[in-house]
Amino acid sequence: MKQAADAIVIGGGASGMMAAIVAARNGTSVRILERMQRVGKKLLATGNGRCNLSNQRVSIEDYHGTSPKFAAQVLHQFDCVQTMKFFEELGIAWRIEDHGRVFPLSDQASSVLDVLRFELDRLGVPVECETIIQKVVRDDDGLSCLSSEGLAFKAHKVIVATGGKSAPNLGSNGGGFRIAQALGHHIVEPHPALVPVTLDCPALKHINGVKVIADAQALVDGVPQGREVGEVLFTEYGVSGSPILALSRIISESLLKGSESSIQLDLFPEMSFDELLSFLRNRFSVASEKSVSFSFVGLVHKRLISLILKEAEIQNAECSCSKIGESDISRIAKALKGLKFRCSGTLSWMYSQVTAGGVDVREVDRRTLESKVVPGVYFAGEVLDVDGNSGGYNLQWAWSSGYVAGFHASHSL
Ligand SMILES: Cc1cc2nc3c(=O)[nH]c(=O)nc-3n(C[C@H](O)[C@H](O)[C@H](O)COP(=O)(O)OP(=O)(O)OC[C@H]3O[C@@H](n4cnc5c(N)ncnc54)[C@H](O)[C@@H]3O)c2cc1C
Structure with missing residues (x-):
C-alpha cells in the first residue's frame, strides 16, 4: 500500500493537471497517477504544437453529448475569461485569432505544459508516472486505486481524468471507461470525432x-x-x-x-x-x-x-x-x-482528436462532477460524454471540468 493522500487524480492530462492544481490550492494533499512517462503528452500535440487552449466565443452549441445542459453548467462555473486569467497568472500571454480561438503568444504548446508543471511543483503535488490504474474500489476507510503492478493508492476522493480513446499513443486508451464501468457506471458507446x-x-x-x-x-x-x-x-x-x-x-x-x-x-x-x-x-x-x-x-x-x-x-x-x-x-x-x-x-482512434460518448452524465452530479453511483469519485475531461467542436472547445471543457472536479473534491473533504 502506498502513502495515502486526501485526493488522487488518475491521469495527468489537461483536465487532471487543472483538477490537481485547484485541489492543492485549496490545501488538499493531492497526487497525480499517470500511465505515461510524463504528464501532458497530448497537450504538446494540440493546435499543431501551438495549443488552441480556449475559445472566446464558447457557447453550448459547440458541445455534443447526451445532455448539453450538463456541459453548460460545468462550463459556466469556470469559463473562458476565468481560464485565461488562470493562465495569465501562470505566465501565459495570449492572443485571439479567427473565430475567437485563443493561443499562447509564444505559439508553443510546450509553454502551456511548462507553466502547469511548474505550478504543480510549486504546490508540491507528487506526480507518479508510469503508473497504470486499472480499478478503483471502495473499502471501509475510503477509496483505493489499484495499479497494474499490484499497488494500492488510498485516498478519500478520486478524480478520474483519464481522457477518452483518441490518440492512444498520447496516453488515453479507454482505460477510464473500464474504471468507470467497474464502479457501476454506464458508458455511452464511444466513437471517434474530429477524424x-x-x-x-x-x-x-x-x-x-x-x-x-x-x-x-x-x-x-x-x-x-x-x-x-x-x-x-x-x-x-x-x-x-x-x-x-x-x-x-x-x-x-x-x-x-x-x-x-x-x-x-x-x-x-x-x-x-x-x-x-x-x-x-x-x-x-x-x-x-x-x-x-x-x-x-x-x-x-x-x-x-x-x-x-x-x-x-x-x-x-x-x-x-x-x-x-x-x-x-x-x-x-x-x-x-x-x-x-x-x-x-x-480513420482509427489514432487519428481522431476527440472521443464522442463516454461516462453517462446522468450518473454524475452536474454541479460538482461527483459520481452519483460511488460518492467520493469525480470525473473530469473527455472521459465524460461531452465533446466539442474544433477551435479550442475541447481544451476549454478539460479546464472547466478539471476546475469543477478539483474544487468540489477538495471542498467536500
Ligand atoms: C492531435 C490533437 C490535437 C488537438 N488539438 C486541440 C486543440 O488545439 N484545442 C483543443 O481544444 N483541443 C484539442 N485536442 C483535444 C484535447 O487535447 C483533448 O480534448 C484534451 O486533451 C482532453 O483532456 P483530458 O484531460 O480529458 O484527457 P487527456 O489529455 O487525454 O489526458 C488523459 C491522461 O490520462 C492518462 N491515463 C489514461 N488512462 C490512465 C490510467 N488507467 N492510469 C493512469 N493514467 C491514465 C493518459 O496517459 C493522459 O495523460 C487535440 C487532440 C489531439 C489528439
Whole structure:
C-alpha cells in the first residue's frame, strides 16, 4: 500500500493537471497517477504544437453529448475569461485569432505544459508516472486505486481524468471507461470525432492530394445532418480537412447505428443552381471548338474532371461542346453542386482528436462532477460524454471540468 493522500487524480492530462492544481490550492494533499512517462503528452500535440487552449466565443452549441445542459453548467462555473486569467497568472500571454480561438503568444504548446508543471511543483503535488490504474474500489476507510503492478493508492476522493480513446499513443486508451464501468457506471458507446473520413470511391487513387474549397454536407440515410464550408483534401483513403473533421462526428455516429452516410460537396457554393446553369451554358457556347472534358480545364481541378463527368453521366467526354444539350448541362451543374461520396468509415482512434460518448452524465452530479453511483469519485475531461467542436472547445471543457472536479473534491473533504 502506498502513502495515502486526501485526493488522487488518475491521469495527468489537461483536465487532471487543472483538477490537481485547484485541489492543492485549496490545501488538499493531492497526487497525480499517470500511465505515461510524463504528464501532458497530448497537450504538446494540440493546435499543431501551438495549443488552441480556449475559445472566446464558447457557447453550448459547440458541445455534443447526451445532455448539453450538463456541459453548460460545468462550463459556466469556470469559463473562458476565468481560464485565461488562470493562465495569465501562470505566465501565459495570449492572443485571439479567427473565430475567437485563443493561443499562447509564444505559439508553443510546450509553454502551456511548462507553466502547469511548474505550478504543480510549486504546490508540491507528487506526480507518479508510469503508473497504470486499472480499478478503483471502495473499502471501509475510503477509496483505493489499484495499479497494474499490484499497488494500492488510498485516498478519500478520486478524480478520474483519464481522457477518452483518441490518440492512444498520447496516453488515453479507454482505460477510464473500464474504471468507470467497474464502479457501476454506464458508458455511452464511444466513437471517434474530429477524424478523417474514409470513402467507398475507386477514383481516390486518381484524386489523392486534390484540394477543393467546398460546402460539404453530411447525409445520413439521404437526409442532410450538417454542413461546413472550407478546404477539403482528398487522400488515398478518403477525405480530410477542417469541414470534414467537423462533420466526422455525424458520420461515425451514423455508422455506429448502422445507417448509410455520405459526404456531398458543392464545388460552387457562391453560385445558385440557376446561376451555375447559365454560367455553364455560356462557357460551353464560347468553347464550341473544345471537347467537353477540355472545357473544364481552368474551372475545376484537372484530376476531378473525369469524376464530375462520370457523375453527370456524360457518355462521351471527348465530344465537342457544341454537341452538349440542355439536359447534359443540367446534370453537370447537379454534379458540380452535389458531388456525392459514400462513406465507408473513419480513420482509427489514432487519428481522431476527440472521443464522442463516454461516462453517462446522468450518473454524475452536474454541479460538482461527483459520481452519483460511488460518492467520493469525480470525473473530469473527455472521459465524460461531452465533446466539442474544433477551435479550442475541447481544451476549454478539460479546464472547466478539471476546475469543477478539483474544487468540489477538495471542498467536500
Ligand atoms: C492531435 C490533437 C490535437 C488537438 N488539438 C486541440 C486543440 O488545439 N484545442 C483543443 O481544444 N483541443 C484539442 N485536442 C483535444 C484535447 O487535447 C483533448 O480534448 C484534451 O486533451 C482532453 O483532456 P483530458 O484531460 O480529458 O484527457 P487527456 O489529455 O487525454 O489526458 C488523459 C491522461 O490520462 C492518462 N491515463 C489514461 N488512462 C490512465 C490510467 N488507467 N492510469 C493512469 N493514467 C491514465 C493518459 O496517459 C493522459 O495523460 C487535440 C487532440 C489531439 C489528439
